[in-house]
Amino acid sequence: MNGDNINDSGTGRRRKMTTPRECTYIDFLKCQPMSFQGIEGVVGLTRWLEKMEYVFQINNCTVTCQFKFSSCTLQGRALTWWNSHMRAVGQDVTYAMPWAALKRMITGKYCPRGEIQKLESEYWNLRLKGLDLLNYNHRFQELALMCERMFPEEATKVERYISGLPDMIHGSVKASKPQSMPKAIEFATEMMDKKMLIHVER
Template identity: 65%
Template structure:
């Protein structure tokens, strides 16, 4: 017969004596452990299977960045380009597209595929013709830099580029409008890349257009 644990009431108390066998005590402990494990598993199922830093007790949730989809890309509102808007609009298309790449976390592999979906009218016809000429795989394997150069060659004829290069070479701050000078300089520099094979030359040209007191 297993020994009994007894709890004796105070003589002045009317509570009855309670006896608990070893087997009953063990069953109570086991049930408590089982309930605790069940509660832990339920919490994991609700909040995800989080891991803990070893020895610290600090919960760490590992998150995997979700790949940018085409709907994600379009939610960032990229500009359309038809090919008839002119040089300034082409520059703005380039700049806006690069902003969208950044904020949408668009992968390099999808940049050409997604960006060319914003081409319309004549620009879309030109792109589709290029795809048919070189093949789908080759066309969409090009880099964003290559696409910008190709579109610049197409929509900014050499005669037009020479005019822009002359404007850039003679560009100066008008009055105190340094902000306007900065914007126009950046626009022209994007298209007149042949003028500055070295970054130092571009900086020299930029400083040359500033008033003497700013220089």
Template identity: 60%
Template sequence: MPLRKAPRTRTTPTTTTNTTSVTNAQLQAMIDQGVDATLATRDANRSMNGEDSHNLGMGVRRTERVARECTYQDFMNCQPLFFKGTEGVIKLTQWFERMETMFRISYYTVENQIKFSICTLLGVALTWWNSYVRTVGHNVAYTRTWTDLKKKMTCKYCPRSEIKKLEVELWNLKVKGTDVLGYNQRFQELTLLCVRMFSEESDKIEKYVGGLPDMIHGSAKASRQKTMKDAIEMATELMDKKISTLAELQAGNKRKLDNNNQAQQQSPKR
């Protein structure tokens, strides 16, 4: 009986695998490099497409704050002045100044400047405006500029005869007693309206100094200020010092008088 051959054993080759260990720091660096490359590619694509990315650092888009346009409620919250048309030239000037201040500090469009300011007209002033709207039409009236509105209201409520009276008042204006603050306020109000009286700043300063009292007139004139602001500040400072000196003299005289009275009362007893 023939012998059975032993089965051939198949030998499988052993595969040797070399494993390289990666630390956490190295892994994080590889991730960061991949992120940087992705962001750089995205920014390059945006630049090619004409997008304004305003990138900061590594592709982070900066968020810009856009100013919000003021609404009518915002306007009323600023407490605007109202004008009835019967208050006179000074009140109209103050109304102009208040409106322009609100326009400067807030974001009002040109159209809203007219619409919002008209809402502060009352009485005969509102009647005058409504009559003007009926004459030229709503679209024309509300597309006028603020400068146009100021000119129309000045012609209406600042007639030449009224301006002439104010010019006479300004020419004769002087400080009453030691009230330089009251003089300053009235002088500035009148010069805003009587613009024809002074062609140069120096002329206005000369008239202002000429209305100061004798106690500070010489010092104010000798200072030779170049602007109205400096002249007003100088005159106010001089008057404050003069009033303080007078108060000290009065206090000293009062003490002397009190001491004399006490001495006279004690003399009979002696």
């Protein structure tokens, strides 16, 4: 940690202010970032991006480090693509780019529009089958992450989630007017448990 001396108000004494230590590559690796090979599809890429941003956050990675460190997790086809790009524009120019630029580039390369459209269609038409609410919740959240541009607002996601619930709990969950996805899922789970308990008791 680096220290800067400043006056302590009211006492005249000087105290040390600590500033966060810059993230190192060793720190980055300790968080076990995911690798990306370019063959994982939209789901795999989405998980890689999500994990990478989580690692950046807990390590306080600087903008400069984010691009450089994340590119080191590319393997296979993705690494070949990346090396070709770096040779074309130069290493200095490449590493001066922000993480958001790599995110756009890699999404454009490995998220074909056709595949995104299929996922968006699934998201729009997703319905709970049977009583397997756990799998419905998991798939809905997965699709919501990948199709965020369709429903960027939390309220719209909640509405879409509730519309996919079966009649046996749909009305109750809607009437509860949940303000967030966690609340909607929590109430839907509670209602489903009650319905199943009544069914068992009969």
